[in-house]
Amino acid sequence: MKKISQAVIKRLPRYYRYLGDLxxxxxxxxxxxxxxxxxxxxxxxxxxxxxxxGEFGQQGYGYNVEYLYTSIGKILGLEKEYNIIIIGxxxxxxxxxxxxxxxxxxxxxxxxxxxxxxLIGMIVRDIEIKDVSEIESFVKENxxxxxxxxxxxxxxxxxxxxxxxxxxxxxxxxxxxxxxxSQGKICIENVHLSESLMTLSYAINEKNxxxxx
Amino acid sequence: MKKISQAVIKRLPRYYRYLGDLxxxxxxxxxxxxxxxxxxxxxxxxxxxxxxxGEFGQQGYGYNVEYLYTSIGKILGLEKEYNIIIIGxxxxxxxxxxxxxxxxxxxxxxxxxxxxxxLIGMIVRDIEIKDVSEIESFVKENxxxxxxxxxxxxxxxxxxxxxxxxxxxxxxxxxxxxxxxSQGKICIENVHLSESLMTLSYAINEKNxxxxx
DNA sequence: TAGATTGTTAATCGATTAACAATC
DNA sequence: TAGATTGTTAATCGATTAACAATC
Numbered sequence: 001m002k003k004i005s006q007a008v009i010k011r012l013p014r015y016y017r018y019l020g021d022l023x024x025x026x027x028x029x030x031x032x033x034x035x036x037x038x039x040x041x042x043x044x045x046x047x048x049x050x051x052x053x054g055e056f057g058q059q060g061y062g063y064n065v066e067y068l069y070t071s072i073g074k075i076l077g078l079e080k081e082y083n084i085i086i087i088g089x090x091x092x093x094x095x096x097x098x099x100x101x102x103x104x105x106x107x108x109x110x111x112x113x114x115x116x117x118x119l120i121g122m123i124v125r126d127i128e129i130k131d132v133s134e135i136e137s138f139v140k141e142n143x144x145x146x147x148x149x150x151x152x153x154x155x156x157x158x159x160x161x162x163x164x165x166x167x168x169x170x171x172x173x174x175x176x177x178x179x180x181x182s183q184g185k186i187c188i189e190n191v192h193l194s195e196s197l198m199t200l201s202y203a204i205n206e207k208n209x210x211x212x213x
Numbered sequence: 214m215k216k217i218s219q220a221v222i223k224r225l226p227r228y229y230r231y232l233g234d235l236x237x238x239x240x241x242x243x244x245x246x247x248x249x250x251x252x253x254x255x256x257x258x259x260x261x262x263x264x265x266x267g268e269f270g271q272q273g274y275g276y277n278v279e280y281l282y283t284s285i286g287k288i289l290g291l292e293k294e295y296n297i298i299i300i301g302x303x304x305x306x307x308x309x310x311x312x313x314x315x316x317x318x319x320x321x322x323x324x325x326x327x328x329x330x331x332l333i334g335m336i337v338r339d340i341e342i343k344d345v346s347e348i349e350s351f352v353k354e355n356x357x358x359x360x361x362x363x364x365x366x367x368x369x370x371x372x373x374x375x376x377x378x379x380x381x382x383x384x385x386x387x388x389x390x391x392x393x394x395s396q397g398k399i400c401i402e403n404v405h406l407s408e409s410l411m412t413l414s415y416a417i418n419e420k421n422x423x424x425x426x
Numbered sequence: 427t428a429g430a431t432t433g434t435t436a437a438t439c440g441a442t443t444a445a446c447a448a449t450c
Numbered sequence: 451t452a453g454a455t456t457g458t459t460a461a462t463c464g465a466t467t468a469a470c471a472a473t474c
Contacts, residue, residue, distance in 0.1 A: 009415055077418035176230060176314075201289055203402070
């Protein structure tokens with residue numbers, strides 16, 4: 001099977017979102033042309049992207065919205081459920097714990113862990129925050145698919161190493177450090193919010209420079 | 214001046230972060246080769262990227278870490294301060310309001326707004342949450358550079374339209390919708406956390422498929 | 427059938443990498 | 451001076467777009 005490029009993969013969730021919006025509005029059918037206009041990409045790219053994964057459309061008709069939505073969902077692995085733990089229950093960790101949309105898409109928060117004695121024992125979303133020393137036994141007893149790291153960067157690499165060892169399948173990392181899999185068994189998605197904010201400040205200054213020239 | 218590609222711009226904050234880490238460790242000088250090994254990119258790309266903005270190095274020597282760090286900071290507009298408001302003070306909004314790192318980089322939270330009467334009047338980070346109807350006068354009185362949108366997607370487009378009208382320079386959007394500038398006066402950075410999580414679930418399933426084949 | 431739109435190949439474009447002269 | 455490493459041009463690679471035959 002041919003290797004799918006990262007650029008294509010990163011676009012899939014966006015297609016999924018637009019199709020979900022169409023579905024919510026009871027739109028039954030669409031075409032690459034219509035989608036391309038909505039999304040601001042070329043129709044060619046949409047067809048090219050989708051054909052990496054199979055043939056979802058029909059000549060002369062286009063795509064059935066629900067079928068394409070479901071298909072992309074399957075490609076993304078969204079028909080499954082994932083057990084999640086959150087390590088670091090500060091503001092961001094709590095925000096993610098409480099974000100109901102993730103739960104709805106099958107990402108089920110099962111455990112919360114922190115080092116801060118003030119937080120340990122607190123209940124967030126019906127879950128008691130436990131000490132990080134309990135992660136190992138929790139993972140082994142409950143089977144954890146994804147760990148969300150919302151903690152300071154200093155502790156992140158060691159925890160990541162252990163999570164991989166214990167068989168966790170994925171890390172969603174919010175610490176400002178690029179985590180990498182050490183044995184290639186765990187998947188890591190690094191999210192760098194502050195970098196996104198810097199991109200915005202760059203854009204703002206760029207635009208103002210233009211004006212003053 | 215030649216147009217800088219989006220790919221390059223998105224890499225700048227990452228260079229900035231690695232240089233900041235070196236600086237913290239009192240490293241005085243570095244080279245594209247050394248940086249490339251740390252960051253997992255090619256030395257050629259680093260030199261190519263930097264040369265979009267000027268000449269920061271010296272043949273035979275490499276780069277002075279502090280100078281390069283400061284230079285990239287200036288390119289990103291980080292030597293300035295930005296007045297920020299947060300619209301939608303749910304969990305995520307509060308997390309951002311409390312994130313001290315942004316404050317330290319010059320992004321100063323000045324106002325918090327929500328529609329929820331339960332939240333209005335509450336104090337977060339010494340700031341009283343106000344009703345969204347007060348945004349307009351607040352913007353005009355205080356001069357707001359960036360608005361963070363952490364609210365449901367339904368309300369986002371209208372608010373974005375108004376923010377642009379009132380002269381806000383940038384929107385950092387966390388609502389699951391692609392906001393666009395209507396008049397081209399405001400810069401918008403859309404952050405889609407759930408899409409990042411889907412990319413992770415794709416990767417996890419991909420890896421497991423490999424194994425079973 | 428005629429019109430529409432896919433799936434897919436071929437052409438173009440842009441981004442990345444390699445190479446090397448310049449020079450510290 | 452000799453070694454190192456930049457800035458930059460040229461070559462390569464991959465991703466995007468255009469085009470069109472297939473077909474619903």
